[in-house]
Amino acid sequence: MSEDVRRWRVGGAIVESDRRLALVRNVRRDGRFDWTTPGGVIEAHEDVLTGLGREVAEETGLVVEHWHGLCYQVQVQAVDLGWLLTVEVHRARSFTGDLCTGDDPDGIVVEAEWTTPDRLADRLASTQPWVREPLLGWVDGRWEEPRRFAYRMLGTELGSISVEDAPWLEGTPPDGT
Numbered sequence: 001m002s003e004d005v006r007r008w009r010v011g012g013a014i015v016e017s018d019r020r021l022a023l024v025r026n027v028r029r030d031g032r033f034d035w036t037t038p039g040g041v042i043e044a045h046e047d048v049l050t051g052l053g054r055e056v057a058e059e060t061g062l063v064v065e066h067w068h069g070l071c072y073q074v075q076v077q078a079v080d081l082g083w084l085l086t087v088e089v090h091r092a093r094s095f096t097g098d099l100c101t102g103d104d105p106d107g108i109v110v111e112a113e114w115t116t117p118d119r120l121a122d123r124l125a126s127t128q129p130w131v132r133e134p135l136l137g138w139v140d141g142r143w144e145e146p147r148r149f150a151y152r153m154l155g156t157e158l159g160s161i162s163v164e165d166a167p168w169l170e171g172t173p174p175d176g177t
Helices: 048-059 116-123 131-139
Strands: 006-013 020-027 033-036 039-041 063-078 083-096 109-115 146-156 162-165
Touching: 006 048, 006 131, 006 146, 020 048, 020 116, 039 048, 048 083, 048 109, 063 131, 083 131, 109 116, 116 131, 131 146
Parallel strands: 006 083, 063 146
Antiparallel strands: 006 039, 020 033, 020 109, 063 083, 146 162
16 A cells, blocks of 8 residues: 555444434535544544544543443545545443533534434435444444454545445554554
């Protein structure tokens, strides 16, 4: 893989209460909205769980006290845009606080809610496949061992982008560095 590829390391959080999942509604640069689990870019100086805890608190007002563990990893290679995204999704074991729209310094998160499993697929319908597919799979199967998902994105314009399953890029550590 070329050295000029931009790389992002992202954390995602599965936070549940009474079998409901915390989701946040994001406004994207092009004005679209989508729903995801809370999370975001992990800063270079942070370990994943520290950065993920920060992101969850900023976006939802919830403070994760303990993590259950890694549920899955996702890798997305945007071939034509020259970037590689590596995501670790962890499950919260315990948290404090009340779900609200937090104080997201990026201004992306505009709403937060507890979503029941029967509404999850509808909420995720407009979300990228690399967010939707692994999360729906985990909720349906609740596998114990972490899984890996990899996608290749082709195209540069939103209306013409295609996404396909891809092999995990060998030699690329899970943290995307």
